[in-house]
Amino acid sequence: MNAMARRAVIGTVAVSMALATAACGKAGDGDKADGGDGKTIGLLLPENKTTRYETFDRPIMEAKIKSLCSDCEVKYNNASQDTETQKKQFEALLTQGVKVIILDSVDYKATKSWVKKAKDQGVKVVAYDRLAEGPLAAYVSYDNEKIGRLQGEGLVKALGDDAKNSDVVMINGSPTDPNAPFFKRGAHSVLDSKVKKIVYEQDIPDWSPDEANRKMASAIDSKGKDGFQAVYSANDGMAGGIITALKQRGIKVPVGGQDAELAGLQRLLKGDQTFTIYKQIKPEAETTAEIAVRLLKGEKLGALTDTKVDSLSGEFKSIPAKLYDAQVITKDDIADTIVRDKVYKASEICTPKYKKYCDEAGIK
Numbered sequence: 359m360n361a362m363a364r365r366a367v368i369g370t371v372a373v374s375m376a377l378a379t380a381a382c383g384k385a386g387d388g389d390k391a392d393g394g395d396g397k398t399i400g401l402l403l404p405e406n407k408t409t410r411y412e413t414f415d416r417p418i419m420e421a422k423i424k425s426l427c428s429d430c431e432v433k434y435n436n437a438s439q440d441t442e443t444q445k446k447q448f449e450a451l452l453t454q455g456v457k458v459i460i461l462d463s464v465d466y467k468a469t470k471s472w473v474k475k476a477k478d479q480g481v482k483v484v485a486y487d488r489l490a491e492g493p494l495a496a497y498v499s500y501d502n503e504k505i506g507r508l509q510g511e512g513l514v515k516a517l518g519d520d521a522k523n524s525d526v527v528m529i530n531g532s533p534t535d536p537n538a539p540f541f542k543r544g545a546h547s548v549l550d551s552k553v554k555k556i557v558y559e560q561d562i563p564d565w566s567p568d569e570a571n572r573k574m575a576s577a578i579d580s581k582g583k584d585g586f587q588a589v590y591s592a593n594d595g596m597a598g599g600i601i602t603a604l605k606q607r608g609i610k611v612p613v614g615g616q617d618a619e620l621a622g623l624q625r626l627l628k629g630d631q632t633f634t635i636y637k638q639i640k641p642e643a644e645t646t647a648e649i650a651v652r653l654l655k656g657e658k659l660g661a662l663t664d665t666k667v668d669s670l671s672g673e674f675k676s677i678p679a680k681l682y683d684a685q686v687i688t689k690d691d692i693a694d695t696i697v698r699d700k701v702y703k704a705s706e707i708c709t710p711k712y713k714k715y716c717d718e719a720g721i722k
Contacts, residue, residue: 396457398431399423399650402447404464404488405439407565408595409619411462412436414639414701415487419460422647430651439564441465441534448472452479458495458650462486465534466670482653485677486646489536491669495653496662497679498646500637502537505684506544509614512633512686513545513588514552516612521553524587527577528559529570529600531592536670541592541616549590557581562596571599578607588612594622594634601630618687618696623707626689627715636695637684645680693721 401419403411420432433451437444441464451459452475459476461483463469473483473492482495489497514521526549531538538561549556558577562569570591577586588611589604591597597615604611615622616635625631649662663678687695697704708716716722 396455396654397427397429398433398454398456399654400448400451400456400459401432401434402444402451402459403434403436403462404444405564406436407439407567408593408617409621410617410639415462415643418640418643419647419650422644423651426648426651427654430654437464439464441468445472448476452476452481456481458482458484458654460484460486460646460650461490463488463490463536466490466536467534470671470673482650484646484649484653487537487642489667489670489677491671491674493674494669494677496649496659497667497677498642498649499537499679499681500642500684501681502540503544503547505616505635505637506541506546507548508544508635508684508686509541509590509592509616510545510548510552512614512635513590513612514548516614516632517553517588520587524553525555525557525581525585526553526588526590527574527581527586528556528590529573529592529596530559530561530590531596532563532565533561534563535565538592545590553588557586562592565593565595567595567599569599570596571603574600574603575606578603578609583607583609586611589614591615593617594619594625594631597622597631597634598625601625605630618701620702620706623692623696623702624709624712624715626687626692627707627712627719627721629689629715633686633688635684636687636691638682638699639701640699642682649680689715689719692719697721 406412423430423432435447444464466488470491476483477493485494485497487499517524530542560573589600591600591613594615594617597613598621601613612632614633618634618636622634652659659678663680665679665681666676667679668675696702704721
């Protein structure tokens with residue numbers, strides 16, 4: 359069965375998407391694992407400040423791997439946002455003879471030599487959520503520039519007819535996260551033409567909510583309480599810090615985020631945060647798990663990877679990939695997305711503090 363496969367060419371300057379015809383089920387470069395005769399898969403996640411990793415990504419992948427390979431073992435580590443720690447964790451997996459490693463990198467630029475070493479040892483590396491540098495076997499994530507556009511559009515919609523006369527503060531993600539430039543680029547592609555001006559902009563190391571809080575306070579000091587009409591936050595964790603800074607100064611403006619974190623959803627219900635981006639983590643995590651198991655068994659990836667991407671440096675070409683879509687959600691969408699998809703139960707969202715807001719939003 360033939361399907362149209364997208365080719366996402368990801369470079370340091372621009373991202374261009376082009377349609378190309380590919381045959382699902384045919385083996386291509388990186389489509390066949392060599393010597394996948396082990397029973398252990400390594401899983402390395404980058405940090406725990408963003409709640410999704412420990413709450414969703416890890417347990418979903420571990421469960422899916424077990425369902426596909428009952429005698430497989432998962433060796434897991436979290437780097438707590440430290441590149442050197444993650445390097446040691448990666449090298450330890452190689453020493454232990456792991457045949458497949460799922461890597462969500464702390465600093466994508468640092469991974470090139472790691473992934474090369476793994477390939478030399480016959481170990482397959484799957485980049486998860488963040489595109490790592492090096493000769494990868496596969497990559498699974500989202501169309502991150504599109505997510506940035508969705509964030510920009512969400513902010514413009516929140517501003518309504520006042521958008522063209524509105525100044526905006528932008529609090530962007532971590533410079534070491536390869537996704538962050540794409541979120542930023544996508545958001546700029548909308549905001550630069552739809553709002554009056556970006557009056558203050560900062561990248562936040564490690565996606566730190568505390569640092570986002572400090573930068574927001576600096577923006578208020580610099581521009582004044584009336585010097586901006588909305589705030590772009592690259593994710594929900596930082597949005598929490600931003601909103602705290604705004605509240606301390608008595609400022610109420612639209613603030614967007616990303617990830618549909620529990621605290622972010624509760625801020626949506628209360629009216630403190632305007633929107634978030636809902637990315638269905640389960641299909642991303644389960645696809646990654648299935649790819650890892652296939653590589654372990656020496657099987658073809660086939661239709662699991664319907665896209666090709668190049669590394670951000672441009673050095674590594676045509677990496678088999680799967681990129682998922684996302685959507686903007688407001689408080690009115692929580693029941694029909696988050697609760698329906700069983701990301702969180704209504705009881706988890708609607709604690710006594712938020713029950714009246716849940717009732718207003720029709721969440722039961």
